[in-house]
Amino acid sequence: MYFNVSQLLKEMGGAFRTYDVNDFASLVDGAPMTPISGVVKMMRTDAGIWVSAQLTTYVDCECSRCVADMEQFVRMEIEEEYLPEVDVNTGARLNFPDAMAENFYIDQTHMLDMSEAIRQYFGFSMPFKPVCSDxxxxxxxxxGADLNDTSCSCDNVIRDPRWGPLLAFALPNEPHYN
Incomplete structure (x- = not known):
């Protein structure tokens, strides 16, 4: 997701732009492009551009409980500052302290690329164990039977193995205490 920010870089601090986006992005390296929509707000700071974005998407995945194919809704809230590599007025290369090496940058043609931020925030926003329903x-x-579709007659009571030999004395209709 690219934005030309040359005009915004020429403005005073506090200037802003708002963009409604309906675009595509690769959320995982090597994965196909996925539709993303939302709002991107950019504000000029003293050093660069602060990006605040609320983006949403749906991704295909498997339910972590029943392994059924499903679509997972993902909401990302991005807050990052992008720093220019070159001065917009002179074209001179800008050098930032090594402490700022973790930042995102605006390239030499003044294009702000949100692709890497979207990939990183997607990783934080995607549920660790997605489920098809609560x-x-x-x-x-x-x-291995799908308990949503059928029931099974397996004995799934978890017993404390320390009681092993004594559990054999329990009557068949009595509850087993763990």
Missing amino acids: ECKGLCLTC
């Missing part, structure tokens, strides 16, 4: 029962740990 009511998803998952798979049986013993036979």
Whole structure:
């Protein structure tokens, strides 16, 4: 996602632009482009441009409980400062202290590329264990049956192995205490 920010770089601190975006971006290296929409706000700072973006997308993935294919809604809130590599008025190369090496940069043609920030924030925003629904029962740990579609007769009671030999004395209809 590219923005030409040459005019904004020529303005005084506090100047801003707002963009409604409906674009495509690669969220993971080597993955196909994914549609992204939202709002990008840019504000001129003393050193560069502060970007505030609220972006949303849907990605194909598997439910972590039942491994069904699903679409996951992902909301990203990006807050980053982009620093120019060259002065917009003179074209002179700008040097920043090594402490700022972690920042994002505006290239020599004054194009602000949000692709890397989107990839990084997507990694933080994507749920670690996506689920198809809050009511998803998952798979049986013993036979692998999808418990959303069927029930199984497996004994899935977790027993404390320290009671091993004594559990054999329990009556079949009595509850087992763990």
